[in-house]
Amino acid sequence: MTEPVEMDRAGASSFARDIDVFLARQGRSRDWTSTVRAVVFSPGLHFLAAHRLVVAAGRLPVVGRVVKMVLWTLSCHLFRSEIAVSTVLGAGCYVPHPYGIVIGRAVIGEGVQILQNVTIGAARRDDGGCPVIGAGVVIGAGAVILGEVEVGDGAVIGANAVVVGDVPAGCTAVGVPAKVIDRSPRRPSVGDDAPSIPT
Amino acid sequence: MFWKDDVIANGGSTTPFGLLRAFLFDPGAHLLACHRAAIGVRGVPGIGALLARLLWRHGVRTSGCHISLEASVGPGLKLPHPTGVVIGEGVTVGAGVTLYQNVTLGRTGDGGAYPTVEDGAILYSGVVAIGGIRIGARARVGANAVVLHDVPPGRTAVGAPARVVDIERSSR
Numbered sequence: 001m002t003e004p005v006e007m008d009r010a011g012a013s014s015f016a017r018d019i020d021v022f023l024a025r026q027g028r029s030r031d032w033t034s035t036v037r038a039v040v041f042s043p044g045l046h047f048l049a050a051h052r053l054v055v056a057a058g059r060l061p062v063v064g065r066v067v068k069m070v071l072w073t074l075s076c077h078l079f080r081s082e083i084a085v086s087t088v089l090g091a092g093c094y095v096p097h098p099y100g101i102v103i104g105r106a107v108i109g110e111g112v113q114i115l116q117n118v119t120i121g122a123a124r125r126d127d128g129g130c131p132v133i134g135a136g137v138v139i140g141a142g143a144v145i146l147g148e149v150e151v152g153d154g155a156v157i158g159a160n161a162v163v164v165g166d167v168p169a170g171c172t173a174v175g176v177p178a179k180v181i182d183r184s185p186r187r188p189s190v191g192d193d194a195p196s197i198p199t
Numbered sequence: 200m201f202w203k204d205d206v207i208a209n210g211g212s213t214t215p216f217g218l219l220r221a222f223l224f225d226p227g228a229h230l231l232a233c234h235r236a237a238i239g240v241r242g243v244p245g246i247g248a249l250l251a252r253l254l255w256r257h258g259v260r261t262s263g264c265h266i267s268l269e270a271s272v273g274p275g276l277k278l279p280h281p282t283g284v285v286i287g288e289g290v291t292v293g294a295g296v297t298l299y300q301n302v303t304l305g306r307t308g309d310g311g312a313y314p315t316v317e318d319g320a321i322l323y324s325g326v327v328a329i330g331g332i333r334i335g336a337r338a339r340v341g342a343n344a345v346v347l348h349d350v351p352p353g354r355t356a357v358g359a360p361a362r363v364v365d366i367e368r369s370s371r
Contacts, residue, residue: 069224070224072224073223073224073226076226076282077226077261077262080262080263080282080283081282082226082280082282099263099282099283100263100282100283100300100301101282102280102282102299102300102324117283117300117301117325119299119300119301119324119325119342142301142325142343144323144324144325144342144343146342160325160343160359161343162341162342162343176341176342176343176344176357176358176359177357
């Protein structure tokens with residue numbers, strides 16, 4: 001499941017970006033052995049590979065629906081995390097600890113960092129609105145992002161925050177319900193600013 | 200046996216094909232089937248205890264949820280995303296309760312009392328309810344709330360520590 005050979009072009013290139021981000025975060029170079037090592041020993045990369053594979057499998061003719069369902073169920077059991085097939089997950093995602101994560105219908109930008117026990121999704125089943133998360137957002141452990149909200153590029157969501165309103169770009173939001181505490185755009189630090197990560 | 204209610208609560212059908220489909224592809228129905236089966240086989244003489252332990256272990260391994268076999272779990276428990284759910288051994292869960300991911304129901308310390316969740320209550324993701332408290336029928340508890348006191352029936356509690364708030368109730 002970790003091998004991206006059967007992925008379509010879009011899924012494979014997204015996964016290649018995921019690997020780059022993991023290598024950058026782990027302080028490794030992009031050489032061949034480091035890449036193999038990261039792919040084999042990073043649970044987060046397995047998780048992302050599984051999601052991209054499920055999405056790609058869904059596009060197969062005739063058997064796509066069944067294969068998608070089987071792979072999705074296996075990935076739920078394997079990682080104890082769920083990502084809906086309809087989730088739009090940008091390239092270069094960083095998931096260091098892929099446990100207890102539930103992501104429903106949502107649009108997630110590039111280079112987003114998602115920690116353990118994070119929940120992202122629509123507030124109601126029938127409601128059309130879903131969260132839109134910008135590039136380079138950092139989502140802390142246990143955070144919940146619900147409903148038709150927009151989280152701007154580079155924003156930081158604190159651990160266990162419950163986000164039910166918009167968070168402007170570059171700001172930090174914490175608490176239940178989440179309040180914006182820091183309106184100054186955060187200073188970029190090494191490997192933290194997703195759009196600058198090698199593409 | 201509550202398995203039919205469980206399958207219906209988790210969005211499946213009770214036709215033979217529907218049951219098979221729920222067991223294979225619905226993580227919530229799968230976990231509950233393991234839980235109910237583990238309780239069911241406990242009475243089998245000789246191998247019952249071992250079978251129950253294996254079924255329970257399989258449920259824990261595949262879902263990451265720890266639902267004690269000693270807990271009283273009513274029919275039609277809905278687990279939309281069964282991951283990180285912990286239900287302690289003295290907990291009482293009523294009928295038609297919904298528990299989202301990462302919900303913890305437990306006691307405050309060794310020898311403490313366990314909470315009771317009444318019929319139709321909904322606990323959203325990350326809720327921690329500890330101690331001998333009562334979450335009333337059809338009450339709702341918001342995401343990441345820490346519930347340390349009773350929530351009256353039909354009311355909504357949010358925050359850490361949780362407080363009861365007036366939120367216009369939408370039909371569901």
